[in-house]
Amino acid sequence: MRFAPRATATGLALVAASACGGGDVVPDTDAAETGLSIYQAIAVEPVLDDVAALYLTIRNGGEEEDTLVAVRTGSAGRAEIHDQVPDGEMVHMRSREYVVVPANGAVVFAPGGLHVMLMELVQPVAAGDTLVVDFHFASGDTITARVPVVTYGDLP
């Protein structure tokens, strides 16, 4: 069973939903159940460095897996997918080329694990800001999310 036309329709629906959704921490969209959706996207105000971490949940309600292959935003020169792996007593960050989102499944980006690292910030990012971030998938889908910025202490 295939859901070929889902890509474009879902992307448009999400853009529309996020445009009027404000900067809430709650779901950015009530995504189509058969498509990709992004929930609880949130970015953390940088404390020291010129980088900001971004967390989110990607859901895939489709019958086929999809793969997050790139993240882009006008707010940062680069956006990398990072993972955290134990390295002795330290935790080591390593970049990932892609993240597979399983069919009828979800991938959670959360503190201590997967995250998106916004680097080379174009301008200072502070709590209360909203970033507009594009998530590109191997299927050709692009989801645009409005991502509220919070302080580290305000992380859920």
Ligand SMILES: [Cu+2]
């Ligand atoms: Cu990182």
